[in-house]
Amino acid sequence: MEMMSAVCPLETFVPARVAGQHDVLSLALPPMPLLKVAFVGVGARGRMAVTRWCHIPKVEIAAVCDVSKEVAEEVARHVEQFGKPCPKVYWGETAYLELCQQQGINLVYVCTDWMSHVPIAIHAMEQGRSVAVEVPAALTLKDIWKLIDTAERTRQHCMMLENAVYDNFEMAVCQMAREGLLGELVHVEGGYAHPIGDRWTAWRMEYSRLNAGDIYPTHSIGPVCRLLDIHRTDCMHYLTAMQTNAFKGAEMYQEVMGKACDSFANGDQTSTMIRTVKGKTMLIQHNVMTPRPYSRMFQVVGTQGYAAKYPIPEMQLSSKAAAKVGLDLEDSNQPLNASQIESLLNHYAPSFPSETIALAKKLDARGGMSYFMDLRLAQCLQQGLPLDMDVYDLAEWCCIAELSKRSIEHGSMPVMIPDFVNRRSSVDTESI
Numbered sequence: 001m002e003m004m005s006a007v008c009p010l011e012t013f014v015p016a017r018v019a020g021q022h023d024v025l026s027l028a029l030p031p032m033p034l035l036k037v038a039f040v041g042v043g044a045r046g047r048m049a050v051t052r053w054c055h056i057p058k059v060e061i062a063a064v065c066d067v068s069k070e071v072a073e074e075v076a077r078h079v080e081q082f083g084k085p086c087p088k089v090y091w092g093e094t095a096y097l098e099l100c101q102q103q104g105i106n107l108v109y110v111c112t113d114w115m116s117h118v119p120i121a122i123h124a125m126e127q128g129r130s131v132a133v134e135v136p137a138a139l140t141l142k143d144i145w146k147l148i149d150t151a152e153r154t155r156q157h158c159m160m161l162e163n164a165v166y167d168n169f170e171m172a173v174c175q176m177a178r179e180g181l182l183g184e185l186v187h188v189e190g191g192y193a194h195p196i197g198d199r200w201t202a203w204r205m206e207y208s209r210l211n212a213g214d215i216y217p218t219h220s221i222g223p224v225c226r227l228l229d230i231h232r233t234d235c236m237h238y239l240t241a242m243q244t245n246a247f248k249g250a251e252m253y254q255e256v257m258g259k260a261c262d263s264f265a266n267g268d269q270t271s272t273m274i275r276t277v278k279g280k281t282m283l284i285q286h287n288v289m290t291p292r293p294y295s296r297m298f299q300v301v302g303t304q305g306y307a308a309k310y311p312i313p314e315m316q317l318s319s320k321a322a323a324k325v326g327l328d329l330e331d332s333n334q335p336l337n338a339s340q341i342e343s344l345l346n347h348y349a350p351s352f353p354s355e356t357i358a359l360a361k362k363l364d365a366r367g368g369m370s371y372f373m374d375l376r377l378a379q380c381l382q383q384g385l386p387l388d389m390d391v392y393d394l395a396e397w398c399c400i401a402e403l404s405k406r407s408i409e410h411g412s413m414p415v416m417i418p419d420f421v422n423r424r425s426s427v428d429t430e431s432i
Contacts, residue, residue, distance in 0.1 A: 007413055007414060008414075009238040009413070009414035009415055009416045010406065010407075010410060010413055010414065010415045010416065011416050012141070012403065012415060012416045012417065012418050013141075013418075014418045014419070014423050015145055015423070016423065017149075017152070017423050018149070018153070021149070021152050021153060022152065023152060023392075023421055023422075024151050024152055024155065024157075024390060024391060025390065025392070025421065026386045027155065027157060027386060027387075027390065028384055028385055028386050029130065029155075029156075029157065029381070029384060030384055031381075031382060031383055031384035032106045032381050032382055032384075033058060033382055034058055034059075034060060035058060035059045035060070035106055035107065035378055035381055035382050036059075036060045036062040036104050036105050036106045036107070037053055037059060037060070037061060037062060037105075037106065037107045037108075037109055038062050038063035038064070038065070038087075038099055038100075038102065038105045038107070038108050038109065038129075039053075039061070039063070039064045039065065039075075039108075039109045039111065040065045040066075040096045040099065040108060040109070040110050040111065040112060040120055041065070041066060041110060041111035041112035041113075041116075041134075042064050042065070042066045042071060042072060042075040042111065043066065043068075043071060043111070045111050045134065046066070046075070046111035046112075047075055047078065048370070049109060049111055049370075049374070050064065050075055050078065050079060051078070051082075051363065052363050052364070052370060052371050052374050053109075053374060053378075054079060054082040054084055055082075055359060055363060055371070056374060056375055056378045058378075058382055059378055060084070060085065061079045061084055061085075061087045062087055062088065062102065062104065062105050063087050063088040063089070063090060063099050063102055063105065064076050064079070064087050064088075064089055064090070065089075065090035065091065065095050065096055065099045066090075066091055066095075067091065067092060067093055067095075068091060069089075069091035069092075071091075072089045072090065072091045073089055073091075076089045088102060096108075096120050096123065096124075097123060100123055100124050100127040100129060101127065105129055106129065106130065106381065107129065107130050107131070107132060107157075107377075107381060108120070108121075108124035108129045108130070108131045108132075109131075109132045109161075110124075110131060110132065110133045110134060111134045112134070113201075113203055114136060114139060114203070114204070114207070115139070115203065115207075117133050117134065117136075117137050117138065118137070118138050118143040118146060118147060120133075121133050121137070121147060121150075121158060122146060122147065122150045124156075125150045125151060125154045125156040125158060126150065126154060128154065128156065129156065130156045130157035130158070130159075130381065131156070131157065131158050131159070132157075132159045132160075132161050132377060133158070133159070133160055133161060133394070134160075134161050135160055135161060135162055135216075135218040135219070136160075136215075136216065136217070136218055136397075136398050136401065137158075137160040137394050137398055138394070138395075138398045139207075139215075139398070139401060139402070140401075140402055141399060141402050141403075141418070144394070144395045144398055144399055144420075145395075147391060147394065147395070148391055148392070148395055148420060151391040152391075157381075157387055157390075157391075158390075158391040158394065159377065159387050159389050159390065159391070159393075159394065160218065160389065160393065160394040160397065160398070161373060162218050162219070162222040162373075162389065162393075162397065163366075163369045163370045163372075163373045164218075164219045164222050164223050164296060164369065165222045165223050165226050165373075165388075165389070166368075166369040166370075166372040166373045166376070167223070167296075167298075167309075167366075167367060167369045168345070168349060168367050168368075168369070169298070169309045169313060169345065170223040170226075170298055170309070171349065171350050171372075172344070172345045172348040172349045172350075173227070173298075173300060173307045173348070174223070174226055174227055175348040175349075175350070176305075176307070176344070176348050177227050177300065177302065179348075180304075181304070181305060181317070181321055181324060181325065181348075182300060182302030182303075182304055182305035182306070182307070182317075182321065183302040183303035183304025183305060183318070183321065184302060184303045184304075185227060185228060185280060185300060185301070185302045186280060186281075186301050186302060186303060187280065187281045187282070187283070187300075187301040188224035188227050188228060188280070188281075188282050188283075188299065188300050188301070189224065189282070189283045189284070189285075189297050189298070189299040189300075190219070190220035190221055190222075190223055190224045190282075190283075190284050190285075190296060190297055190298055190299075191220050191284060191285035191286065191287075191295060191296055191297030191298075192216055192217075192219045192220050192285070192286050192287075192288070192296060193285060193286070193287045193288070193292055193294070193295045193296075193297065194288065194292060194293065194294040194295065195288060195289065195290065195291055195292070196288045200252070200256045202256065202257060205252070205253055205256045205257055206257070208249065208264070208265075208266040209249065209253055209261055209263075209264050209265060209266070210265055211265050211266060211401075211405060212243060212265045212266055212267065212270075212404075212405045212408045212409060213241060213243070213266070213270060213272075213400075213401055213402070213403075213404035213405030213406075213407075213408055214241065214270045214272050214284060214285075214286040214400055214401060214404045215266060215286070215401050215405075216286060216288070216401075217272070217284060217286065217397060217398070217400035217401055217404070218397045218398065219296055220284035220285065220286065220296065220297070221282070221284050221396075221397050221400055222389075222393070222397050223296075223298055224282055224284070224298070224300070225282075225393065225396060225397065227300055228276060228280055228282070230276070230393075230396060231392050231393070231396060231419075231420070231421050234276045234277055234278045234280065235276060235277045235417075235419055236274050236275075236276055236277075236282070236396060236417040237274075237275050237276055237277045237416070237417060238274070238275055238414045238415060238416050238417055239272055239273060239274045239275075239400070239403055239404065239407060239414065239415055239417060240272070240273050240407050240412050240413065240414045240415070241270065241271065241272040241273075241403075241404035241405075241407040241408050241412060241415075242270070242271055242407075242408065242412045243266070243267030243268075243269065243270040243271070243408055244267040244268050244269045244270075245267060245268070246264040246265070246266060246267055246268060246289075247268050247289075247290075248268050248289040248290060249264030249265075249266060249267075249268065249289065250263075250264045252289060267408075268287060268289040268290055269285065269286070269287045269289075269290070270285065270286040270287070270404065270408075271283065271284075271285050272284050272285075272400060272404045272407075274417070284297075284400065285297055293310075293311060295310040295311065296309070296310065297310055298310065304317065304318045304320060304321040305317040305318060305321045313338075313341050313345075314335055314336075314341075315335060315336045315340075315341050315344065316332075316334070316335045316336060317329070317332070317336065318332055319332040325344065325347070327340060350372075352372070356375070359371065360372055360375075376388055392420045392421050395418075395420040396417070396420060399417065399418065399420075403415045403417060
């Protein structure tokens with residue numbers, strides 16, 4: 001039975017789709033056997049991405065672009081060191097405009113600062129290029145709708161580069177859920193918690209000073225949305241958010257910016273609860289201020305089982321679920337031991353070749369998830385397949401920033417989450 005809040009959720013504006021414009025669910029483009037990729041923003045994160053792509057078969061690094069001429073030229077030489085042809089080099093604030101005119105480019109890969117993601121992505125799609133955009137791809141609902149409309153109008157891929165969904169544990173647990181091992185999923189959790197420390201940038205600190213809410217939600221919500229099959233067999237309905245005071249914000253601002261601030265909008269800890277149309281719940285959390293071990297707080301609760309990654313992997317199965325995988329449990333009220341968990345993870349892990357797994361771990365110290373993300377993106381484009389993540393995933397995961405802020409600013413009132421695919425403010429279970 002649907003249990004609605006006693007307070008009617010705040011409505012969220014949903015613009016009408018232009019007549020004759022259709023969604024891009026399961027969009028597949030003609031195969032691109034030799035995939036030509038151009039990179040915009042090749043500083044620290046962008047350079048790592050270029051390195052990964054130099055190790056993907058049947059890929060040409062066609063161009064690199066950065067605001068700094070020196071950085072762009074150095075990364076072009078870096079590509080040559082892998083025995084690849086030297087990419088064309090562009091530099092300057094608006095050099096991406098010229099890059100997108102270069103003939104033959106299939107994919108524009110965007111690794112710039114948050115505020116520049118949307119104009120670059122829109123221009124690339126309008127020039128007939130698919131785009132892959134670093135997280136968060138968009139910061140406002142207005143920009144999210146722009147990306148959706150452009151993707152639908154141009155019929156180009158627009159994918160956000162959310163690597164957390166390619167973590168080995170998350171991928172294995174997602175497969176367990178898809179095969180029914182955990183029963184009906186009831187509740188999921190995700191988070192992003194660890195102090196940023198010396199990785200703060202001035203623009204990120206200033207954005208945090210000005211904005212309440214979960215401003216970096218995609219690592220938290222991406223994997224759990226995949227678990228619940230959001231916008232495919234279920235939809236997020238509404239959320240409510242709450243944050244602590246900014247006990248550390250002003251102190252961190254002084255440290256990073258070298259000056260004091262009168263106010264700091266972003267609380268040290270933000271918690272957002274989401275209810276889906278089918279009555280499932282989601283909890284996502286954000287804290288980059290206080291000392292604590294790194295955690296994405298990944299957790300899934302099902303009617304037949306439970307799994308969590310942090311602080312150590314934990315799993316528990318009902319006797320019925322355990323029997324499915326050949327486990328004879330003396331007591332189903334006890335969690336699985338480390339050996340049983342490892343066996344399950346290996347059984348449900350994606351079938352990448354061992355040499356690919358070794359390469360992924362070599363290129364990405366976080367278990368290879370960024371390489372797996374890039375490899376899957378390349379394979380889908382090369383083979384003409386739909387991408388693992390689409391523009392609606394981007395929209396749903398990014399919208400939490402603005403909607404959680406709105407909830408907090410209205411005393412933690414519920415806020416409707418738009419149906420980005422069907423463009424209705426709400427849907428019922430039968431319509432999914």
